[in-house]
Amino acid sequence: MTELRGVGIGLGVAQGPVARMAEPLPAPSDAPSTVGVEPERERVRDAIAGVARELEERGAQAGGSARDVLEAQAMMAEDPTLAAEVDTRIADGKTAEWAVHDAFASFRDQLVAIGGYLGERAADLDDVAQRVIARLRGLPAPGVPDPGHPFILVAKDLAPADTALLDLDKVLGLVTTEGGPTSHTAILAREKSIVAVVGAAAAKDLADGETVIVDAAAGVVVRDPSADELERAQHRADSRAAAADAPITPGALADGTAVPLLANLGKPGAAAEAVGLGAEGVGLFRTEFLFLSSSQAPTVAEQKAAYTELLAAFPGKKVVVRVLDAGADKPLPFLNDAHEENPALGLRGIRALRASEDILREQLTALAEADAATSADLWVMAPMIGTVEETRYFTALAREYGIKTAGVMVEVPSSALLADRVLAHADFASIGTNDLTQYTMAADRLLGSVAAFQDPWHPAVLRLVREVGAAGQARGKPVGICGEAAADPLLAVVLVGLGATSLSMAPTALADVRATLLQHSLDDARRIADAALATDDPEQARRAAHAAATREKETQQ
Template sequence: MAEIRGVGIGLGVAQGPVARMAEPLPAPADEPSTLGADAEKARVTEAVGAVARELEQRGEQAGGAARDVLEAQAMMAEDPTLADEVNARIAQGKNGEFAVFDAFASFRDQLTALGGYLGERAADLDDVAQRVIARLRGVPAPGVPEPGHPFVLVAKDLAPADTALLDLDMVLALVTTEGGPTSHTAILAREKAIVAIVGATAATGLADGETVIVDAAGGVVTTEPTADELDRAQKRAAARADAASAPRTPGALADGTAVPLLANLGNADGAEEAVALGAEGVGLFRTEFLFLSANQAPTVAQQREAYTKLLQAFPGKKVVVRALDAGADKPLAFLNDAHEENPALGLRGLRALRASEDILREQLTALAEADAATEADLWVMAPMVATVEETEYFVTLAREYDIKTAGVMVEVPSSALLADRILAHADFASIGTNDLTQYTMAADRLLGSVASFQDPWHPAVLRLVKATGDAGRTNGKPVGICGEAAADPLLAVVLVGLGATSLSMAPTALADVRATLLDHTLDDASRIAEAALAADDAASARVAAQEAAARTKETQQ
């Protein structure tokens, strides 16, 4: 037996034989064109257009986040700058295949050098290039293997076009050697509840037909498993399936303490599924989807329509909407087009909105109008708040628009350390554990080379969560969690023990968290949290919490 470690996506476990993704098409030879420049340009234009239309068609078929990803990939394929680069090479006498290969590779290298969100998109560009070259050669594009039986898919990385349409009756789990927790592979695996581990570099050694166990909760691929290990993994998978099909009861601890379980949503289209999976409301509605695909800010009417659709899906329930969080990995030219050496520490979140206050005022107008037309309980929060003054500014402005419940995101250490003063003004706080971990550990959450630091289990992060939770109790204000940490069942227990009053996560994680909370009382949660806080690092905090939870179960028995 051996273990291969990576970043687990989701909380499931699966087992089965490996099937490896086919190797990419070989690079085209740098040979002169035999057709002439005009003919080469015409065939490349046709191929690019055909690939873009295919991506859009796959997106329509897949729906949800996959559609957004594939539409973005189609736009990338037809980027005018990229077309100019290809045509420039053809004008130099290059053949179409090589011109596409070389131009796309150059563009990819530029994205990789930029890092962050754009760096993560480099793999998407490789996939587009492969599909265009395959079209030019008249051969099928590399894709998901079809061994004729259920399998664990192992790949360097998986293109959005492939992930979006995976046959989930055949793909038992997904393991990639590259990619991180924010890659499109990870995003779509979460949405589809695929058992997945990304960034497992040692998985290059896995062979077709080899049986493995993929434990996403532990971030481990086990090779050459014993019969006992296979049996335990099967029982875990069955128990998780049972938990997923259990009645959709409100989130609560074993002693009856209510812990509302809410959904993180990127657009209103996911509301129906969230409700079906037991979401008691929305803990984070990201409004960026309305802005990121536009060259200018959407109108008040356009925003009102989207917000109304969301709120109508949750009558009488809490819906927390985050004001536009742009900047850093989500740049918007109409909001902040200035070059920044370190945009994660620049004009982003509320800072960017204050610099373009008309956009914030229009968003608040649209939210207020949608609220007046529906029966949901609307809460609105500001992103990236760092000071008490920023809190006062946002809450005062929200009140102008009759927003009844105005709060702030706690994503930087300063807001956690000042939470007692911030919550004297704000109606609530919501902790974004992804960014809070990034800024606490000084580790870019989109940078693979420092991914080991990006762990919300770190006691430094947990202390800041506790400081915010304590401030919430002191001020009588709710403190929610809306980062990825809330989707980890044991960490969810710890967060409640630190003072979190609600948890928001990807809807597919709700069942696991609901079942785990029911195993512990509030006193148990506090003891488990204290054990994690006493550790020196993330790994030992996780182990300490596991041991404390095990002792709790022994006491109950």
């Protein structure tokens, strides 16, 4: 038996034979075209249009965040700049295949050099290029294999188009050699409840047909498992399935300490599914969907309709709405589309809203009107708060519009370190662990080359969470978690031990987190958190927390 380490997504465990993702198509030759310029142009136009339509259809079929990702890929395929580059190469006598390969590769290198959000899209561009070249050659697009039986899929990474439409009756589990806990693959795997271990570099040596165990809870892939290990893994899988079918109860620890489990949502239409999966409210409602596809800000009436739909789905429940978080990877022409050398450190979040205060005032107006029309408990928070003055500004403005509960997102180390002062003015704090990790580690959360640094288990990040938790307890103010970290069941226990009073996550993660919290008391959670804090790096923190949690369970038995 050999263990290959990676980052587990959720608590699932699966077993089965390996089927490896096919290798990319070989690069086309640089031989000149034999059919002429116009036929090559027609071939490439048809191929690109066909790939774009296929991506859009896959997105419509998949729904959710996958739809947004695939629609973005379709737009990328038909980008006019890329089309011009392809056409230039065809005009020089190249084949359509070579023109696509070379033009897309050149564009990819430019994106990597830019970095940030665009740098992360380079992998998506590679996938589009492969699909176009396959269509030009009359071959099936590179994608998920079909060995004719259920299997464990092993890949370098998965394109969003492949992850979105995985056949879960055939794909028992997923292992990637690259990527991290906030990669597209990880996020979509979590959304679809796929048992997954990502970033397991040694999995590159797995062979087709060999049997493995994918243990997401432990973050390992087990090679050559014994019959006993296979039986234990199956027992765990059966027990987890039974727990998922058990009656849904409010989030709580073993000693009865309440830990409300809330949902992260991006559109009102996702509310019904969240309620069905046991969400006790909403811990993060992202309002960007109203703004990102428009050339101008939505009207107050349009916003009120959307917020009313959301709030009506949670009568009497807490709903935390984040006002517009634009800038960085989400520039808006009517808010801030000025070029910035480093937009992640530029005019984003509350800074951008202050520069265009009329947009913030309209949003607060719409939220207040929706609140008056429904019975939900509306909380409103501002993104990217970095100073006490920004806190005073936002909470005063929110109260001017009748918002009863106004808070802030803690995503910048400065606000975490000043949490006691920030919470003197804010009614609550919500920690966005994705951005807090990014800014603590100086590692762009959307850049694959530094994905290893984007780990919320890092003791430096956990110490900042502890600062906010302690400030919340001292001030008597709630402290929530709304980043991807809350969806990691063991990390959720640690976060509660550090002072978090509620956890918000993708709705599909609720069952695992609920079950794990019930295994530990508040004192247990604090001891597990202390064990993680007393380490030097994320991997040590995971192992220390796991060992401490195991000791606590053994003591109880």
